[in-house]
Amino acid sequence: MAHSEIHLELLLGKQVLDSTGKPVGRLEEVRAEREGDEWIVRRYLIGVPALLERLSTWTIGLAILHSLGARNLHGGYEVPWEQMDLADPQKPRLRCTLEELKTLEQSNSQ
Numbered sequence: 001m002a003h004s005e006i007h008l009e010l011l012l013g014k015q016v017l018d019s020t021g022k023p024v025g026r027l028e029e030v031r032a033e034r035e036g037d038e039w040i041v042r043r044y045l046i047g048v049p050a051l052l053e054r055l056s057t058w059t060i061g062l063a064i065l066h067s068l069g070a071r072n073l074h075g076g077y078e079v080p081w082e083q084m085d086l087a088d089p090q091k092p093r094l095r096c097t098l099e100e101l102k103t104l105e106q107s108n109s110q
Contacts, residue, residue: 006089016046016084018094024077024101027092044084047076077101 008030016024029045079101085093094101 006086011086011089011092014090014092016044016079016092016094018098019096022098024094024098028076041081043081044079045076046079077103 011027011030014027016027018024025047027044027046030041031043031045032039032041034040077098079094083095083101085095
């Protein structure tokens with residue numbers, strides 16, 4: 001199996017497009033697991049809720065946004081590692097359509 005390394009700090013905040021070129025949101029968080037001496041990325045989180053989660057402010061941040069009138073925040077998206085194309089790390093792209101993704105709300109409720 002080929003191993004590749006990408007500096008995560010260069011990915012964070014990048015706009016992600018789906019396989020049809022439709023904007024999905026910004027990559028804000030990564031979920032990884034330790035395997036021996038390496039960390040293996042399992043999921044990518046996209047959207048404003050993922051940013052709040054990365055900053056550990058999900059509950060407080062959501063309450064503040066709602067108090068300011070933000071009512072239609074989508075739950076962000078969870079992307080399995082195999083659905084993310086990072087061949088060009090400057091332009092991350094999904095290998096699926098936006099409609100095929102789970103929202104973070106769906107993932108957290110399971």
